[in-house]
Amino acid sequence: MAIDLSLLDADQLVAATAPRGPVCILAGAGTGKTRTITYRIANLVDQGMVAPTKVLAVTFTQRAAGEMRDRLRLLGIGGVQARTFHSAALRQVRYFWPQIAGDLPWRLLDNKFPLVARAANASGVDSGKDMVRDLLGEIEWAKSNVIGHADYAQRIAGIGRTPPTDPAKVAQVYQRYEELKTSPEGMLLDFDDLLLHVAAALENAPAVAEEFREQYQSFVVDEYQDVTPLQQRVLEGWLGTRDDLTVVGDANQTIYSFTGATPDYLLNFSRTYEHATVVKLQRDYRSTPEITNLANTVISKATGRAAGTRLQLEGMRDPGPEPTYNAYDDEPTEAREVAAAIRRLLDSGVPAREIAILYRINSQSAAFEAALADAGILYQVRGGEGFFQRGEVREAVLQLRRAASRTDLPDDPVTVARAAFAPLGLTPTEPEGAQARERWQSLNALVDLVEEIVRTREASNLQEVLVSLNRRAEAKQPPAVDGVTLASLHAAKGLEWDAVFLVGLVENTLPISHAIKAGDEEVEEERRLFYVGITRAREHLKLSWSLARQEGGNKNRSRSRFLDGLVPELEVEKSPQRLKRSRTCRVCGNPLDTPAEKSLGRHTDCEPDYNEELFAALKRWRLDVSRAAGQPAYLVFSDATLLAITEAVPTDAPSLLAIPGVGPVKVENYGEDVLAVVADFL
Numbered sequence: 224m225a226i227d228l229s230l231l232d233a234d235q236l237v238a239a240t241a242p243r244g245p246v247c248i249l250a251g252a253g254t255g256k257t258r259t260i261t262y263r264i265a266n267l268v269d270q271g272m273v274a275p276t277k278v279l280a281v282t283f284t285q286r287a288a289g290e291m292r293d294r295l296r297l298l299g300i301g302g303v304q305a306r307t308f309h310s311a312a313l314r315q316v317r318y319f320w321p322q323i324a325g326d327l328p329w330r331l332l333d334n335k336f337p338l339v340a341r342a343a344n345a346s347g348v349d350s351g352k353d354m355v356r357d358l359l360g361e362i363e364w365a366k367s368n369v370i371g372h373a374d375y376a377q378r379i380a381g382i383g384r385t386p387p388t389d390p391a392k393v394a395q396v397y398q399r400y401e402e403l404k405t406s407p408e409g410m411l412l413d414f415d416d417l418l419l420h421v422a423a424a425l426e427n428a429p430a431v432a433e434e435f436r437e438q439y440q441s442f443v444v445d446e447y448q449d450v451t452p453l454q455q456r457v458l459e460g461w462l463g464t465r466d467d468l469t470v471v472g473d474a475n476q477t478i479y480s481f482t483g484a485t486p487d488y489l490l491n492f493s494r495t496y497e498h499a500t501v502v503k504l505q506r507d508y509r510s511t512p513e514i515t516n517l518a519n520t521v522i523s524k525a526t527g528r529a530a531g532t533r534l535q536l537e538g539m540r541d542p543g544p545e546p547t548y549n550a551y552d553d554e555p556t557e558a559r560e561v562a563a564a565i566r567r568l569l570d571s572g573v574p575a576r577e578i579a580i581l582y583r584i585n586s587q588s589a590a591f592e593a594a595l596a597d598a599g600i601l602y603q604v605r606g607g608e609g610f611f612q613r614g615e616v617r618e619a620v621l622q623l624r625r626a627a628s629r630t631d632l633p634d635d636p637v638t639v640a641r642a643a644f645a646p647l648g649l650t651p652t653e654p655e656g657a658q659a660r661e662r663w664q665s666l667n668a669l670v671d672l673v674e675e676i677v678r679t680r681e682a683s684n685l686q687e688v689l690v691s692l693n694r695r696a697e698a699k700q701p702p703a704v705d706g707v708t709l710a711s712l713h714a715a716k717g718l719e720w721d722a723v724f725l726v727g728l729v730e731n732t733l734p735i736s737h738a739i740k741a742g743d744e745e746v747e748e749e750r751r752l753f754y755v756g757i758t759r760a761r762e763h764l765k766l767s768w769s770l771a772r773q774e775g776g777n778k779n780r781s782r783s784r785f786l787d788g789l790v791p792e793l794e795v796e797k798s799p800q801r802l803k804r805s806r807t808c809r810v811c812g813n814p815l816d817t818p819a820e821k822s823l824g825r826h827t828d829c830e831p832d833y834n835e836e837l838f839a840a841l842k843r844w845r846l847d848v849s850r851a852a853g854q855p856a857y858l859v860f861s862d863a864t865l866l867a868i869t870e871a872v873p874t875d876a877p878s879l880l881a882i883p884g885v886g887p888v889k890v891e892n893y894g895e896d897v898l899a900v901v902a903d904f905l
């Protein structure tokens with residue numbers, strides 16, 4: 224079957240159809256990087272340039288790997304390996320272990336915490352929870368940067384890194400931790416060890432390298448801006464002297480620097496491979512121009528390394544609603560209002576799986592989970608306490624494990640799972656009540672997952688299914704539940720939704736307090752996180768923050784610095800005395816929910832009667848002004864404000880100033896102009 228390349232634009236086509244050899248796609252969010260590499264693989268295979276089983280595609284998450292396999296299957300291409308660095312390494316270590324270590328047994332270490340705690344204790348370092356966590360992070364960082372314990376102290380001094388405690392002590396804990404993993408009975412390998420072993424085997428064991436390189440010939444890496452030096456070393460081991468490598472990435476979306484990841488390999492690619500095909504993509508197919516404008520404005524303020532590689536996104540979709548900005552008194556109110564807005568989106572036909580709430584830290588999900596549950600809206604949490612950590616899911620897996628030890632059950636794991644989950648609440652139809660429904664939804668999702676595992680031949684019996692489930696639980700990969708997604712900004716990477724709520728946008732959360740303390744580079748990484756969040760939205764983007772944590776609490780939080788200059792309602796917020804708040808919508812008569820709607824006097828979606836020609840004239844004027852000033856139109860006035868002006872028909876400065884969204888600065892800058900436009904229609 225020929226691959227239909229008409230679904231790619233001209234630039235994407237260049238990357239997809241370049242012959243085997245080095246290709247680099249440097250492009251912004253939503254420009255179709257992931258789509259392009261998928262087509263590139265399909266095309267290489269289709270053209271007979273490589274066998275599908277000889278392609279290894281590396282993605283950032285298990286979910287992305289699954290999506291890529293699905294997309295390739297839809298294009299009629301099966302057998303391509305799409306994996307994360309870790310899962311690829313795990314497979315390879317399993318395969319090569321006897322050749323490099325003989326019959327020495329090994330096991331994957333899934334929880335490092337107890338070992339690091341023991342190592343800390345043995346080294347006379349405080350083994351409290353926080354310190355152990357910091358030490359663990361530091362050891363991971365060192366390993367990702369290919370820094371051994373012997374060099375640790377010297378290397379961090381060289382780059383001015385702040386260690387969690389005395390560097391000599393950290394090195395000692397690190398060394399002890401490594402020792403604790405090794406015993407004559409066998410070895411425990413953590414995730415980084417898998418990568419290290421693969422790299423070492425490819426570098427030092429010619430037979431292993433030869434066999435591997437015969438097996439894999441063509442490599443593709445997505446999200447290459449976030450590759451660590453250790454992962455890069457593995458990649459180089461895979462390649463050997465070959466150069467059949469396609470990489471894609473966006474330096475502006477580097478958000479894992481804290482793990483040692485760096486965009487340097489991406490940015491230097493064309494120097495490493497001088498004959499590489501380099502493609503830049505600018506057209507954003509994901510988001511409306513309103514959203515790409517905002518994304519461009521946010522990233523235009525970035526400083527540092529990535530700033531030099533700034534790519535302007537050009538929104539290809541039809542215009543949509545302006546992003547909204549809302550300040551709330553406290554977090555529970557913010558969560559309730561977000562849930563109410565989600566309910567309206569659901570009612571207007573946006574599917575739940577197309578809506579996401581994104582936040583900076585996992586613990587922020589709690590308030591939103593509670594509000595959604597209260598509103599009877601199903602959701603799933605990505606990252607954080609994931610699907611497999613839920614009580615009902617753990618219970619269900621336990622039941623399945625019990626069933627596996629029986630001999631009198633049917634062969635089909637799906638049938639067994641259904642029967643085992645029935646007493647836990649898997650009724651034939653969806654029950655009433657938010658809690659019961661959520662439980663039912665989880666159990667159903669687990670059955671779906673078992674079904675998928677069997678269907679894709681990942682497992683054929685219950686024992687193997689349990690192994691697969693366990694692996695997923697470790698990777699915290701929840702099956703697709705048809706609910707609203709709650710995710711941290713980190714976990715949202717590469718994904719997209721019709722509607723995105725970016726919540727909790729306050730100082731010390733975004734940017735996070737430790738980044739503010741650490742310095743400019745760390746704050747820049749937080750800005751990129753904000754950029755990643757904005758660019759996840761296709762159509763609806765709603766930004767919010769709250770001034771107090773608790774209801775009635777101290778309003779001591781301030782809005783995130785990243786919102787400075789973006790928030791059209793700035794003046795409204797500062798001058799509450801000017802707000803003409805109304806509790807019901809003057810168009811439909813129903814109660815109003817958000818402060819923004821109350822100041823507007825109607826629901827944002829309720830279109831009032833107004834003079835369309837005046838509105839159009841004001842928009843034309845705004846376009847001229849924004850073009851002349853080289854800034855996005857909404858920074859002059861938002862659509863909502865222009866509409867409010869159209870409705871109010873102000874005749875003088877005070878009546879203009881009384882309109883929500885119009886502050887003294889705007890009156891000074893644009894008042895005369897606006898009144899002149901309005902005067903033409905009086």
Ligand code: ATP
Binds near residue numbers: 252476508509717
């Ligand atoms: P990110 O930087 O967030 O990873 P990306 O560059 O990988 O984004 P994709 O996820 O591949 O972008 O594509 C974004 C969206 O645009 C997807 O919904 C994709 O199907 C769509 N898309 C990509 N290219 C085209 C195109 N040529 N025509 C229409 N839609 C496209």
Ligand code: MG
Binds near residue numbers: 256257258717
């Ligand atoms: Mg992508």
